[in-house]
Amino acid sequence: MKQLNDSELVSLFKTGSNEAFEEIVMRYQADVYSYLLSITKSAEISSDILQDSFIRAFKKLKDYNDENKLKNWLFTLSRNMTMDYYRKNNKYLIPLETQDEDEASVIDYLSDNTPQPIEMAISNGISESVKKALEELSGEERELIYLKDSMTFKEIAEMQNKPIGTLLSKFNRALAKLKKILSETEPEVYNEYVQ
DSSP states (O other): OTTSOHHHHHHHHHTTOHHHHHHHHHHHHHHHHHHHHHHHOOHHHHHHHHHHHHHHHHHHGGGOOOGGGHHHHHHHHHHHHHHHHHHHTTOOOOOSOOOOOOOGGGHHHHHOOSOOHHHHHHHTTOOHHHHHHHHTSOHHHHHHHHHHHHSOHHHHHHHHTOOHHHHHHHHHHHHHHHHHHHHHHOHHHIIIIIO
């Protein structure tokens, strides 16, 4: 099953293969959990929402028609489940979306496709210091950085129904803020991974 792409797994699931769904869960549960954790900051809440998200996915996957965007669909589903959880429990959640900002400052980022050192440190889980610095970002900034670890900007733009330029601009600002936090609080980490 591991060699099958998402489209083939969805097709198999629709024919009654529970093993295909198990492979989908194995393929995406770590990414979805990391994403949920970036929003909720709670392992317990994230685990609950993760489980509920995959239960909902199991129920709705038979009606799913866009097999080439399964990962986006799962992230969107889990994001919606998170919003439902907070509404249902009357808990406060920092808004994940803010008003769209100017898209002008994205050219620099687009011209350089190589990962920046700070991005590599984040995606490789290099340091507890980076995790602490991430906690100082807004919910939207943290969400975007975690999503970028698993998805392309195009996929994130489709998921959030936002212009890719806006997301790139926000991502650049979030990384700049993260670098500033690290340079002030963890200069050794900053010097090793960022400069």
